[in-house]
Each structure stands twice: as structure tokens, then as C-alpha cells.
Amino acid sequence: MDDPEGESVVIKDYWAISSNRDGVPDDKSNEVRHLKLIDEKLKDLTLTFPYSKVVMAGDVRFKLGRKHITDSTNELFNYEPEDDDKYVRVHRRVVLQPYGSNLDTVRNEYELIVVLTDAMKCHNTILRKCNILHRDISSGNIMVVRDSNPVAGKCAVHGLLIDFDNAASVGLGSGHVGNDTCSGTHPYMSIDNLEGAPGRRTALDDWESLLYLICWLGTMGVNRDDCKKRERNDNWAILVQDEFMPEYKLLKALALYLHGALFNHQECRDTVNSLISDSDSLSEQSDYLPDDVDSPGDGSGMDSATKAPKESVGKHKKGGALAQRNKDKDKIVAKLLQIMCLFAENAKAKLASFEERESAEDFESDTSFED
Numbered sequence: 301m302d303d304p305e306g307e308s309v310v311i312k313d314y315w316a317i318s319s320n321r322d323g324v325p326d327d328k329s330n331e332v333r334h335l336k337l338i339d340e341k342l343k344d345l346t347l348t349f350p351y352s353k354v355v356m357a358g359d360v361r362f363k364l365g366r367k368h369i370t371d372s373t374n375e376l377f378n379y380e381p382e383d384d385d386k387y388v389r390v391h392r393r394v395v396l397q398p399y400g401s402n403l404d405t406v407r408n409e410y411e412l413i414v415v416l417t418d419a420m421k422c423h424n425t426i427l428r429k430c431n432i433l434h435r436d437i438s439s440g441n442i443m444v445v446r447d448s449n450p451v452a453g454k455c456a457v458h459g460l461l462i463d464f465d466n467a468a469s470v471g472l473g474s475g476h477v478g479n480d481t482c483s484g485t486h487p488y489m490s491i492d493n494l495e496g497a498p499g500r501r502t503a504l505d506d507w508e509s510l511l512y513l514i515c516w517l518g519t520m521g522v523n524r525d526d527c528k529k530r531e532r533n534d535n536w537a538i539l540v541q542d543e544f545m546p547e548y549k550l551l552k553a554l555a556l557y558l559h560g561a562l563f564n565h566q567e568c569r570d571t572v573n574s575l576i577s578d579s580d581s582l583s584e585q586s587d588y589l590p591d592d593v594d595s596p597g598d599g600s601g602m603d604s605a606t607k608a609p610k611e612s613v614g615k616h617k618k619g620g621a622l623a624q625r626n627k628d629k630d631k632i633v634a635k636l637l638q639i640m641c642l643f644a645e646n647a648k649a650k651l652a653s654f655e656e657r658e659s660a661e662d663f664e665s666d667t668s669f670e671d
Contacts, residue, residue, distance in 0.1 A: 307397065308397075308398070308399035309355055309395050309396065309397050309399060310395070310396045310397070310399055310400075311393065311394075311395055311396075312392075312393065312394045312395075312396060313391075313392075313393050314391075314392060314465075315373075315389040315390065315391055315392070316330070316331060316389060316390050316392045316465060317388070317389055317465070318330075318372070318388045318389065318390045331392075331394070331463075331464045331465050331467070332354060332357040332392070332394055334430075334432050334464045334467050334469075335352055335353070335354045335357075335394075335396075335464060336354055337430050337432070338351060338352075338426055338430050338432065338464075339351075339353050339354065341429045341430045342425065342426075342429060342430075345425075345429075347425070348418075348421070349418035349419075349421050349422050349425075349458060349459065349460075350398050350418070350422075350445050350458055350459075350460050351422050351426070351460070351461065352396050352397075352398075352460065352461070352462050352464075353396065353397050353398075354394060354395070354396060355395040355396065355397055356394075356395045357392070357393065357394040357395065358392070358393060359371070359372075359390050359391065359392050359393075360391040360392065360393060370390060370391075371390070371391035372388060372389060372390045372391065373388055373389045374388045396462075398445055398460065399445070400443025400444055400445045400460040400462070401443060401444045401445075401446075402440075402443065402444070403415070403439050403440075403442050403443065403444060403517075404439075404522070404523050404524050404527070405444050405523065405524075406444055406457070406522055406523055407523065408522070408523075409518075409522055409547070409548045409549075409550055409551040409647075410550065410647035410648075410650045410651050410654075411444070411457045411647070411651065412517065412522045412551065413550065413551065413554060413640075413643050413644055413646075413647040414455060414457055414458070414459065414644050414647050414648060414651070415442065415444055415457060415458065415459030416442065416459060416510065416513075416514070416640070417459065417640040417641060417643070417644035418458050418459030418460070418461075418644075419437075419442045419459040419460070419461040420461075420507070420510060420636075420637065420640055421637065421640075421641075422459075422460075422461045423437070423461055423503070423506060424503070424633065424637060426461075427470070427503055431469055431470050431471075432464070432467050432468070432469055432470070433467060433468055433469075433470050433501070433502070433503065433506065434461065434464065434466070434467050434506055435466045435467055435468060435483045435484055435501065435505070435506065436463060436465070436466040436467075436483060436484040436485055436509075437484070437488060437506045437507075437509035437510050437513060438484065438485035438487075438488045438509065438513060439485075439488075439513060439516070439517070440463070440485070441461065441462055441463040441485075442459055442460070442461060442462070443459070443460040443462055444457060444458075444459065444460075445457070445458045445459070445460045446458075452655075453652070455648045455651060455652075457651075466483045466484060468483075468501075482494065482496060483501070484509060485509075487512065487516065488509040488510075488512045488513050488516075489505075489509060489512075490504070490505035490506075490508035490509060491508070491622060492505060492622050493505050497622065500626065502626050502629050503629060503633050504562065504625060504626060504629050504632060504633070507558070507562060507632075507633065507636050508562055510558070511555060511558045511559060511562060514551060514554065514555045514558070515544075515555055517551075518544035518545065518548050518551050518552060518555060519543075519544055519545070521545065522548070522551070526545065529545070530545070550643065550646065550647060550650075553643075554639070554640075554643045557639045557643075558636060558639060558640075561632060561635045561636050561639060562625075562632070562636070
């Protein structure tokens with residue numbers, strides 16, 4: 301909907317999970333609290349990506365007799381204090397800006413890469429500046445924002461990271477949260493998150509979710525038109541292993557590089573099978589790669605001194621492969637961001653060339669009409 305000043309806003313009406321049964325205003329998992337802190341920390345920064353801002357927000361309340369009651373399952377179902385295993389949800393309304401459209405409205409793989417890069421740059425900035433980890437990177441939580449007045453020569457599409465319902469505050473300087481519950485959207489959850497492995501959840505879990513999201517979109521189609529081209533196949537696992545849609549050259553290369561940075565180093569080589577096979581080498585994608593990106597063979601960017609000895613590699617024991625990876629999470633995240641930004645620049649160049657070609661065709665069409 302539009303606000304009085306003519307700008308589009310989003311109204312989110314939902315039942316939020318509350319971690320505080322009796323004192324809802326002090327609920328530390330409150331999405332509104334996270335978003336207000338994010339705006340406080342980011343509003344004075346010069347950023348190249350949008351982020352969600354709260355216009356107004358509040359819990360829905362109603363009058364019962366002389367009392368004003370917060371609309372919650374606690375009130376509706378009369379939970380007793382000892383029912384600690386019951387979820388408590390609070391009816392909440394939030395007005396947000398900017399407005400974005402669904403991820404499947406991207407026109408091609410290049411716009412998708414730009415949108416995903418913006419979302420992960422936002423993810424990283426919020427983690428560093430606000431100590432908030434998103435914990436739910438998925439197709440429904442990244443939106444497409446288009447400039448209302450596009451400027452010639454500038455990319456008019458952006459990515460917006462939304463829905464901080466599952467977000468959690470991390471320890472100052474630690475960059476991780478506890479693993480007491482699984483969080484996120486199941487198809488995109490990290491291996492450790494899905495299996496409830498011992499250890500801490502970090503930004504790498506969210507980056508792993510991004511990889512699975514790219515694999516899904518690359519296989520099933522990045523937008524509604526491309527999805528229609530894919531023949532139905534109920535065996536999704538075989539379909540994903542088969543290949544991306546052949547036209548997604550740059551997106552496939554991006555997935556391979558991200559996989560290399562996440563898994564293709566000493567800590568994880570013996571735990572996770574590499575996506576990079578002899579028959580699917582990056583040399584086949586060489587015409588579609590940014591010039592400045594390093595080989596994904598050791599994507600973590602770690603030197604040999606930081607690598608765990610082979611005997612320490614194990615699946616879920618304390619100090620196992622994925623847990624060992626977390627000790628170098630900052631280096632790996634820096635590498636992942638470098639990869640995304642380089643691929644995004646490449647994608648923007650492709651989009652600019654499309655725009656120039658369309659402008660030239662429009663000019664020729666107008667000229668021929670005049671003749």
C-alpha cells in the first residue's frame with residue numbers, strides 16, 4: 301500500500317514466536333527490536349544496498365472488560381505457567397519500507413546475482429555492526445527492489461534482506477549463537493543446522509543456505525517463465541545433481557566458487573563430496589567468470605598453518621570438520637563476499653550491455669518509423 305507521502309510500504313501482520321511468556325515487551329527475539337537496532341546503527345552509513353526500516357510497529361491489543369490484553373496464544377488458550385513446552389505467539393503488526401517484489405520476479409540470472417549479492421552484503425553489515433545473525437536465508441526472505449526513477453548507466457535492481465523473525469543476537473566479537481534449536485527454512489538449512497550437530501551457529505551456516513538456494517534456483521529456474529521450461533521430475537535429488545539450466549552459465553560458476561570457499565578446504569574435504577567433478581570443471585565456464593576471482597580449489601583463502609590435521613576431520617564430533625571450519629569463519633566470509641561482489645560486477649556489466657542494446661534497437665525502430 302502507499303503511505304500519505306506516496307511511497308509504497310509493506311504491512312506485515314503475523315503471529316510472532318515469543319521467547320518471553322509473561323513479559324512480551326521484553327521479548328529478546330522480537331523482530332521489531334532487531335529492526336530498530338539495525339536502523340539505529342546503519343542510518344548514518346553510506347550503503348550500496350537497501351535494508352528494511354520500521355515505519356511503525358506494535359503488538360495487537362484488545363479490551364476485555366476493564367483490561368487491555370495483548371493478543372497472544374497465551375491469552376487465547378489459557379496456558380498454565382508450567383506448560384513450558386508450549387509455544388507462545390504474539391499477534392504483531394509492522395509497517396516497513398522499502399517495498400520489494402518476490403525473488404522470482406528477476407528477469408534473468410544476472411539480476412538474480414546482483415540481488416543476492418546485495419542481500420549478503422546487508423547480512424554481513426548487520427552482523428558486524430549490530431551483532432545480529434539472520435539465520436534464515438531462503439527464497440522467501442530476499443526481495444527484489446527496483447528504482448522508481450532509474451538512472452542511465454546505473455544498475456536499477458537491488459536485493460533486500462527481510463524477515464528477522466529467526467534472527468538472534470550474537471555474543472560481542474564471537475559472531476556465533478548457541479545451537480539449542482534448529483532455525484530457518486528446511487530446504488536451505490546448513491548441514492549442521494539440519495542435523496543438530498554440536499557447535500555454534502555462525503554466518504557460515506547462512507552462507508551455506510545461500511549456496512543451496514542458488515542450486516535450487518539454478519536447477520528449477522530463477523523466475524516464473526524459466527520454471528515453466530523445466531519438465532516435471534519428481535526425483536529432485538537427481539535433477540539437482542544433473543545440471544543447472546544450460547543458460548545459467550554465470551550462476552553455475554558462482555555456485556561452484558561458493559562451494560569451494562565453503563567446503564573445498566582441509567577441514568571439510570573428507571566430509572562433504574565436492575560439486576566440482578572432472579566432467580564439470582570450471583575451465584568449461586571460463587568465458588563467464590570475473591577476471592579477478594581466485595580459483596576455488598582452496599576457496600577459504602587460509603594458509604597451511606591454519607588448516608586442521610587430517611585426523612581431526614570428523615562429521616559431528618566436537619572439533620569435527622564443519623566445527624573446525626568455524627575457527628576461520630571471518631576469513632572464509634571475506635572470501636565469500638569477494639566472490640559475490642566480483643560476480644555481481646560481472647552481472648551488472650552484462651545488464652548494462654543489454655540496456656545499451658535495447659536502447660539502440662529502440663532508436664533504430666523510431667528512425668525507421670519516421671522514414
